[in-house]
Amino acid sequence: MTIYTDYDQVITDYLLDYCEESLDDTELTVFTELLSIEPGLRREAQSGLFICRKLKSLPQIKAAPGFEMRLKNRMKKELVPK
Amino acid sequence: MNTVTNNSVNLQSLSDEDVMEQLQAGNMHAFDILVSRFKDRLHNFLFRYTHNHEDCEDLVQETFLRVFKSRQSYTRIAKLSTWIYTIALNLAKSMYKKKQRMSTVSMHADPSDPDDFEIAIEDTTILQDEQLHQKICVEQLEKALHTLNDDFKEAIILRDIQQLTYEEISEITGSAMGTVKSRINRGRIQLQEILEEYSLQETF
Numbered sequence: 682m683t684i685y686t687d688y689d690q691v692i693t694d695y696l697l698d699y700c701e702e703s704l705d706d707t708e709l710t711v712f713t714e715l716l717s718i719e720p721g722l723r724r725e726a727q728s729g730l731f732i733c734r735k736l737k738s739l740p741q742i743k744a745a746p747g748f749e750m751r752l753k754n755r756m757k758k759e760l761v762p763k
Numbered sequence: 764m765n766t767v768t769n770n771s772v773n774l775q776s777l778s779d780e781d782v783m784e785q786l787q788a789g790n791m792h793a794f795d796i797l798v799s800r801f802k803d804r805l806h807n808f809l810f811r812y813t814h815n816h817e818d819c820e821d822l823v824q825e826t827f828l829r830v831f832k833s834r835q836s837y838t839r840i841a842k843l844s845t846w847i848y849t850i851a852l853n854l855a856k857s858m859y860k861k862k863q864r865m866s867t868v869s870m871h872a873d874p875s876d877p878d879d880f881e882i883a884i885e886d887t888t889i890l891q892d893e894q895l896h897q898k899i900c901v902e903q904l905e906k907a908l909h910t911l912n913d914d915f916k917e918a919i920i921l922r923d924i925q926q927l928t929y930e931e932i933s934e935i936t937g938s939a940m941g942t943v944k945s946r947i948n949r950g951r952i953q954l955q956e957i958l959e960e961y962s963l964q965e966t967f
Contacts, residue, residue, distance in 0.1 A: 690941065690944075693941075693944055693945065693948060694944070696948060697944055697947060697948060700951060725948075725952055728951065728952050728955035728956075729948065729951040729952065729955075731955060732923075732951040732952075732954045732955050732958075733923060733951065735900075735904055735958075736904070736919070736923040736924060737923070738901075739901060739904065739905070739924065740901065741803070741807050742803075742806045742807045742810040742816075742819070743802075743803045743806055743807070744802040744803055744806050744820070744823070745816065745820065748802055748820065748823075749795070749798060749799075749802075751820070751824070752798065752824050752827055755824050755828070756827075756828060756831065759828060760828075760831070760832075
């Protein structure tokens with residue numbers, strides 16, 4: 682897959698926003714037109730969009746119950762002046 | 764209303780930076796507020812480096828300990844969350860390097876023996892239930908994320924999982940904003956390529 686490392690910053694910004702689905706309607710129309718004539722960029726955009734959606738679907742990891750108590754116990758042990 | 768309750772009501776309505784100021788001034792209840800605000804965010808962040816809950820909790824505890832010990836060194840130039848993430852990221856990197864060194868175990872140290880080579884011991888998980896397709900997808904994605912180059916991985920985790928701004932990521936990683944954006948972009952493409960490889964491996 683071609684990686685466009687020399688892309689103009691504007692295109693990079695569009696690409697990032699496209700992948701995060703944060704382009705407004707006008708920006709999306711302009712960028713979609715560009716994608717239709719740039720197959721390399723289109724592949725990058727589709728990959729990025731797919732990955733962003735996948736990453737968003739990852740389960741949120743939270744602190745286990747009793748975390749505060751365990752932290753307090755550790756702090757008592759480690760912060761007590763010797 | 765007693766003082767503690769009064770403190771907790773007041774502290775809850777303050778910004779992170781103001782709560783930190785309270786802690787610096789000696790209000791220890793402020794630390795509890797910071798723990799309650801950041802514990803889940805830090806778990807979600809650090810789990811992507813540890814891949815196990817016990818190590819993750821250990822790192823989160825360590826992060827809070829550092830926050831507490833270094834509380835007087837925080838200045839309001841940076842957002843508190845940026846400062847805390849920077850501490851967490853540095854701890855995660857140290858732990859990751861330590862684990863990488865430990866993951867390769869030399870069984871025999873005889874360089875003259877051609878059959879003597881280092882064995883990389885990987886942590887493998889046996890799936891108990893073939894129907895858990897969603898679980899496999901999540902595991903593949905976590906594994907792919909783990910495979911990424913460190914710079915790409917931290918940029919992706921901070922942006923796509925922690926939803927931080929490019930400015931915050933730039934401060935936390937100490938990299939220019941353009942570099943951060945480029946890493947996120949390239950990291951996403953690499954992730955897709957790694958997942959495609961996994962998919963091909965499953966086909967054959």
